[in-house]
Amino acid sequence: MASAHARIPRHSSARAMLRATGLFGLAFVIFAAVLLAAGKDPIRAYRDILSSTLVDRYGFSEVLVKMIPLMLTALAVAIPSRIWLINIGGEGQLYMGALFATWAATYFAALPAWELLPLVAALGFLGGGLWAAISGVMRAYGWVSETISTLLLNYVAILIVSFFVFGPWKDPESANYPQTAEFVAAARLPTFFGTRVHLGLLIALVAFIVYHVVLTRTRWGLEIRAMGGNMEAARRSGIAIGRYVLVLMFIGGGLAGLAGVGEVSAIQGRLRPSLSPGYGYTGFLISWIAGGNPYGIVASALLMAVITAGGDVLQMAHRLPGSVVNILMALMLFVVLARRRVP
């Protein structure tokens, strides 16, 4: 080990994936013991989870729906983490993206879909990006650690969204409940195959490809990898680190913002305070489990989506309380934490 800095979690993708599989296997074994202790048959439980999520057509489509925001918010963490920035602000960036997208969808509602949708998506990206860039600026100037500021700005973002949905944007038709009016049809992201799988899936996959290509095939990627390898050496070789901090935070935040776009525009069709059940935080968990690796992120997002959707089945078919699925999530985190050295 030359330097502790140079080789933290980012090792070969295949090894990372094998290791993750082992860790998750351990978590599933422990959870099976929990199920046994609760008097349930773990094999039947796992079988029901899988057969209702991955094998069933509708179930699988819903797993994809769930994966979209998880992949995007995980990327929002993974991209800045390339140069050791810790972005815990995915949740807030998602909310700001949703807020900006809602603004676009409401104030340009008269535009045709082919103009309105790109505008909604672009503003969503901008909203999340700018929100993350606040932390980026504060970090680049060395004022506040981005770990702290992104986390705290989550609460601010949610409060700002609340301000709008409780105040100026409240739908007068909704008996005074805090939600905006419904989006016009032109502002709804298209969905496919009669399911709720929406354009966000393609956007997320494109984002993965761009992420991979930029990182491995461009000068930018080279400089980013240089900074990720040894920040001090990169600084001395004249790389403008501050600019990268800002740009990577902006892009990461923008992707989380796109997750927000998908939720308001494709799923909910209006802005409400209960936009996200913590996608930003789950995304952080996913990115961390995957060590920022793109394949790992897709696999972990799939796993988390299956667990969430499968949690319903545990309740429906096995009469387990809803919190049981949180035990499994926590086990996932524990086994990963137990294994990984903290950067």
Place this chain on the structure above:
Amino acid sequence: MRQRGPHPLRVLLVLVTSLMLVVITMGGAARQANAAPPALIVGILHIGSVTDGGYNQAHAEGVRYMQKMLPGIEVIEVENVPESADAERVMETMIQRGAKLIIAASFGYLDPALNVAKRHPDVKFEHPSGYKLAPNLGTYWANTQDGFYLMGMAAGKMTKTHKAGFVVALPVSFFLANVNAFHLGARSVDPQFETRVVFTGTFLDPGKEATATNALLDQGADVMAMIVDSPITVVQVAERQGAYSVGYHYVGVQKFAPKGWISGLAFNWGPLYVRFARAVMDGTWRSEAIYGNVASDYLVIAPFGPAVPASVVRQVSASKQAMINGQLRVFMGPIKDNHGNLRVAEGQVLTDQDYGKMDWLAEGVIGQPR
């Protein structure tokens, strides 16, 4: 990035394939059929925990009662369903599992329920506290203002400091109307009564609720009331500080405040759910907006606590009867708001329709509705 070992794509492929194999082999085992198919499968989804001693537990026990009264019924129940993309998936899965009646037990499930209802015209939906109907989606709730007026009367009789604290989730119109009704009820027996309101901004946050309760008690309140999903926190903190409390949603909160409990307004959904299920089974179900009141069997006044004198119980019961007879109205003018503006003119009476637009707090209520 060094590449050691097999290529990641290949590993992914192997993982997915082996997963599929496992699923196919295990999925092959057929589900054993039950002896007799259930007469009806009812799906209910809850926003929180069914043991919250409040909103969710009331719905859950309603379903429990329905199961007891109609033993041929099977229930599929899912708790902690967020009002996000998840709600629709849970409802669809319930329908896949055979549900023909779905109780979408949270306001925020309205849009998802409407979406699912459109796709499944043969399944009936019931949604509490909503404002929209569909051919196969009905809504149900009750006038809670009358009940809060009665609770206010009891609070006004019990208080020694002439001050109540009220912890409220959100400043939405119907909640403001509840707070005002409570306050007007208290003022009807104690003209110097004061109600202090704190909005927590969320339906469930025990930390905030405890902080708000402590703050209100420190300001001299000796009666606590609340409109949050779980009354437990507020009631427990009040009990610990030796204050009285008035509950909401669930009838069984008294055990958390054996000494300070006054009474509570509670939903007893059981009888209504039995009617829903029967109607679906015999084909008489209709989409309608059911709106009950204190005379309905599903809106009840919880048992009074040991501290409440019999005279107070009698007075509250008499007022309830007067409401049912139409002699007592909660919002009877003149009523001023807490900025001194006349909101209800002399001789004017507000009705249920007006509550949905209420954006003010009555004179003597300390708090800002936004």
